[in-house]
Amino acid sequence: MAAYNFRTPLREEDVRTLRVGDIIYLSGIIVTARDAAHRRIVEYLRAGKPLPVDLKGGAIYHCGPVVVRRGDAWKVLSAGPTTSTRLELYEPEVIEKTGLRLIVGKGGMGPKTAEACSKYGAIYAVYTGGAAVLAAQAVREVVGVEWLDLGIPEALWILEVENFGPLVVTIDTAGRNYIEEVVKKAEEKLKSLKASLSRQ
Amino acid sequence: MADAIERAAVEAIRRAVIYLPPDVKMALIKAYEREENDVARAQLKSILDNIELAEKMARPMCQDTGMITFYVDVGYDFPGARYVRDSLVNSARVATQSVPLRPNSVHPFKNVNTGDNTGRYSPQIHWELVPGDSLKFTVVPRGGGSEYPTALHMVPPGRGLDVLREVVLESVLRAGAMPCPPTIVGVGVGGSVETAVFIAKKAAALRKVGTLNEDPELAVLERELTEAINELGIGVMGLGGKTTVLAVHIDYAHRHPATYPVAVVFQCWAARRATAIVEPGGDFQILQ
């Protein structure tokens, strides 16, 4: 386990050195995307349409932020992660077709994403669920917003962040999926607990 | 009077989403002190920092400000009884703008968000008539991550108590990292199905963390279950360690001889609640 500071754009060879349990603090650009945005990203990719934001070497954040308008500028009030498993449906294709290097969310992702991560050189990391005000502190500036027609939480918010973290790597390029391993171990433990419960 | 009730409710919502009740905060601090796993400790530290920052900046601690539920006790002789429903519904609308809250009320067939946290059965209001001339209500905003893994099991009545432990442990395992552990697990045993879920949810969301069950046998069972769950090692945010739950709270209701419902409800660490007491003259106070 080690801690790293990273700045976007991320390079494949750097991402490939990371292992589950490593901690990252991210600076640079991160783009929020939830369900509706992912659905549209995949639509665009399949239709060969250019995305409004280049994700090559980039980072996506599973997050529906609370954002307010102050004069001409947008301000992010809270920006905690949303549950990532719902995006398992889209993420492998997004990784494959965009050159995305980092996905941030909560709760972990499934085997398809893990496979795409090791194949194309990307990692998945979690940020503390619910720590929304803390997360917003790391946002220096709202650089832009796309697809506002999807609504504020669902739009693509292009955020400049400084030392956003700690982000814990739970899917690496070596094929490990840490949260899945934790759950598997818990399953084993439950089996042995059950055996002792039934003896009581 | 309508105005006083509405103001009390808006203030209760505001307080609930910004300030975590002291009992929950204390439980999180204790968990942080006990935890030995470094990754889990760092997560708990972020949670505690976040709570402090939310208080300091007067901002909702989590971006998911939840579905709003009111648990209302109306005194038989409370003079404003007729205004309570409309005032509570209005308060959700007003608080959505003023706090602000995330709009979380969506039509299930049309998928349209009303934008103001109101709608059919929304906000939820649960009524109780009680002696006295005042009005008391507790507001609980619950996030989607907490609500999603709710489990209701109809277990064979002959094996009820034997399988209860297993059912709870399995539900916690299935919930995994979804409800942002550490959680408070509410278990509702017996009754009809809706009663089981209702008392489980009240046990999870309303009972103060650190309080003992009034029934000494259930207090023991709660402690055993807490220990067993924490042995599973799911940990804070599913990252391992010994802090999966802060507490297990059990409640029960008499059941039909042929059924044995067991409901398991999760309350994430952001266990938000605030209680308003409105006097017959319209004065109110908010307690957490």
Ligand code: SF4
């Ligand atoms: S489960 Fe609770 S802490 Fe986690 S995102 Fe939802 S409301 Fe926030």
